[in-house]
Amino acid sequence: MLDAILWVFQNIAMAFYNLGYAISHPQLWLDWSDKQAIMRVVYYGGSVEFFFVAFTIFLVLTGIGIWKNSFMWGLVRGLEGFANTVGRFAAWAGLIMVIQQIIIVFIQRIFARPDLVIGFGIPLQFDVSWYSEELKLYNALIVTLCATYTFVQGGHVRVDLIYSAVGHSAKRVIDMVGSLIFMMPMAVLTWMYGWYFMWRHLIVPNPSASDTLDRLLMKSRALRWNVETIGFSPNGFNGYFLFKVLLISFAGMVFLHAMAFFWRSYLEFKEGPESANKYLDKDTLGAGEEAYEGTH
Known part of the structure; x- marks a missing residue:
């Protein structure tokens, strides 16, 4: 148990170095004319290092937001606005x-x-x-x-036998716990599966989640683009690689909104019932149609 805790803190500490190194050496992963750069993206995009960079950013922003609530509200409004904008367009x-x-x-x-x-x-x-x-x-x-957009709008079906019977503070605690132990892990698992699933349909040799960085760099010598263009029928749709890209987009957006939902729940817990749905940009069908807005 102690070793696991130590491992987590070591990776959080290394996240600052890894992020700084990636920012200061963009040619190592942005120059896709270099086949090794592509393989570095493939490896680090589904790596423990990348997860801890994302998680550490969440921790740092949360710490700043606890110190300055207006900053956290700005993050919430920004991420919810992003979810709404993408969802309204995709709809x-x-x-x-x-x-x-x-x-x-x-x-x-x-x-x-x-x-x-x-x-x-x-x-x-x-x-x-x-x-x-x-x-x-x-x-x-x-x-x-539209998944996170629907979440912002309160459109997902919720089984709330317990949730509906508790008070404002208890609801916010349930929301915070749910975002940390359900939304974030689900998004991470979907990303980990979808990341290599996507790249196996874009390049050869096929990368694997078990491949080390050195092995992928060796594979890069034979790397070539092999975008999936095979349909289920002879003249059928042949852009199925787009579904893999959308799977990754979905996982990324859910993780981002899990952060926003945690922050909103914390702020509403701290500021009390009067802050419920504060700054929430919800669609409306107009006066007299409130009963049809959202599904609970």
Whole structure:
């Protein structure tokens, strides 16, 4: 137990050095004309070092926010604004999905065409089955990029047999604990799985989570881009690597909002019931429609 605690504190201390070294040596990981730089990104993106850098930043910002609450409120508003902005933009994929499905039905059933051409000058021409399978991408955009937006808006279904029966302070404690032991670990596990899952569909030789940095640098000698372009059908959608990118985006946004949710819960706990939903930017359907706003 003592060794584990010591290991955690050592990694937190090293996080400052690792972050400073990465910032002061950007050519080692930003210059993607160098194959070794790509492999360093692959390794460190799913590494213990990267986790502790992110976690240490969270600890430092939390410490500053405890000392100066206005700073923490600024962080909350910024991260919630980011979630709202991304979610509101990605939600338009739902409308695009419906319009595209209507067009597909017209093309297939009325005009009896096997393909669909969109654009001017150099048109985008694919088989109708390509556009049909592409609808999955719009659905994935909504699920992954609107998750934290829905959370901010209070739209996720909550089983609150205990939560609804306790007072303001107890609710905020439950929220803080939940963000630390549920949201953050779930986001980290999803990132760890999705990170290597994504890169295995982008480059060869395939990287593995068990590969050391030295082994990946050796593999970089044979590295080449091999972006996944194989569909489930001969003429079907062939951009499935985008789903892996969205999985990573989802995990990153959930981790960021777990931080924001912890900070908001702490501030509302400290400032009392009058601070509930302070600065919260929630969508509204208008006067008289309050009963339909959010799902609880």
